[in-house]
Amino acid sequence: xxxxxxxxxxxxxxxxxxxxxxxxxxxxxxxxxxxxxxxxxxxxxxxxxxxxxxxxxxxxxxxxxxxxxxxxxxxxxxxxxxxxxxxxxxxxxxxxxxxxxxxxxxxxxxxxxxxxxxxxxxxxxxxxxxxxxxxxxxxxxxxxxxxxxxxxxxxxxxxxxxxxxxxxxxxxxxxxxxxxxxxxxxxxxxxxxxxxx
Numbered sequence: 001x002x003x004x005x006x007x008x009x010x011x012x013x014x015x016x017x018x019x020x021x022x023x024x025x026x027x028x029x030x031x032x033x034x035x036x037x038x039x040x041x042x043x044x045x046x047x048x049x050x051x052x053x054x055x056x057x058x059x060x061x062x063x064x065x066x067x068x069x070x071x072x073x074x075x076x077x078x079x080x081x082x083x084x085x086x087x088x089x090x091x092x093x094x095x096x097x098x099x100x101x102x103x104x105x106x107x108x109x110x111x112x113x114x115x116x117x118x119x120x121x122x123x124x125x126x127x128x129x130x131x132x133x134x135x136x137x138x139x140x141x142x143x144x145x146x147x148x149x150x151x152x153x154x155x156x157x158x159x160x161x162x163x164x165x166x167x168x169x170x171x172x173x174x175x176x177x178x179x180x181x182x183x184x185x186x187x188x189x190x191x192x193x194x195x196x197x
Contacts, residue, residue, distance in 0.1 A: 003071060004037040004064040013043045016100065016131055016190065019182045020134065023192045027051060027096030030137065035080060036061065038068035044098075045077040052076050054094070054127065056083035069088040085114040095123045102129040103167070104149075107158035112170060113131060119174030123195050128176055128193040134164040142187040149155060167191060 028051060035041050035055035045053040053076060057065055065080045074086060081090055085106070097118050103111050118128055135146045140146040140161070149161045168178045171193045182190040 003068050005041060005103055006037045009037060009039040012100070012185070012188070015185050016040070017043070017044060017047055019184075019190050019192070020048060020129060022088070023127055023180070023182075024048065024051060024096045024098070025192075026125075027094075029094050030054065030096035030098055031081075031090070031094040032056060033083065033085065033097065033099040033118075034058075036101075038065045038072075038080075040100060041065075041077060042072040042074070044072045046072075049108050050077055051096070052078065054078040054081065054090075056090075058082070058084050059182075063076055069077050069108040070183050073103055078136075085110055085117055089117040089121055093123045095126040097122055097126070098131075099129075103130065103132055103134075103162045104152055106133045107160050108162070111162060111167075115170040115174050119176070122139060122176070122195050124195055125197045126195045128171070128195070130167065130191045130193070132188055132189070134167065134189050136164050138163055140164075145187050164191065165187070 006191045019169060026034060030051050031054045032041055035057045040133045041053055041055040055065060059082050062080055062082060114140060122128060145161060176193040176195045178191060180192040184190050
């Protein structure tokens with residue numbers, strides 16, 4: 001069976017890594033929400049060897065994810081956890097959480113529940129890094145994002161590009177403040193949140 005592959009993961013992994021090197025420098029144990037094909041997990045664990053990287057995803061995606069991780073074993077890369085943001089979250093805590101390209105494919109109530117979960121598992125002083133396309137002040141940041149949003153909504157009316165300000169408000173409800181907005185290639189952003197001590 002062929003390993004699962006995402007071209008967008010391949011395209012964005014190096015720019016994201018450049019930000020994570022700084023954003024997750026104080027962290028030691030990071031939970032990745034929605035690890036998908038596992039390309040990010042493998043790449044980041046290889047280049048951030050001070051971190052224990054914990055992949056996770058919904059049950060239906062775990063077989064493909066486990067396949068990639070078995071192909072690229074690393075001592076600092078954990079076995080993937082089954083995690084549905086609307087269900088049971090891990091009992092352990094983390095000092096870092098990362099997610100890429102998940103918020104726009106979830107329904108908004110799932111995004112809210114993700115924030116609640118992150119509020120539970122992220123330790124005081126921890127970092128949460130959220131990568132993807134976001135609107136600013138209720139407006140698209142590019143024509144390509146506007147087209148992408150239309151495609152998302154046609155595919156699933158509950159999905160769509162989220163407003164940065166709505167994400168910020170959710171973070172604040174969980175004791176996390178938006179520390180830095182990193183501008184990324186292809187009209188994406190990486191939002192770096194810090195949890196209060």
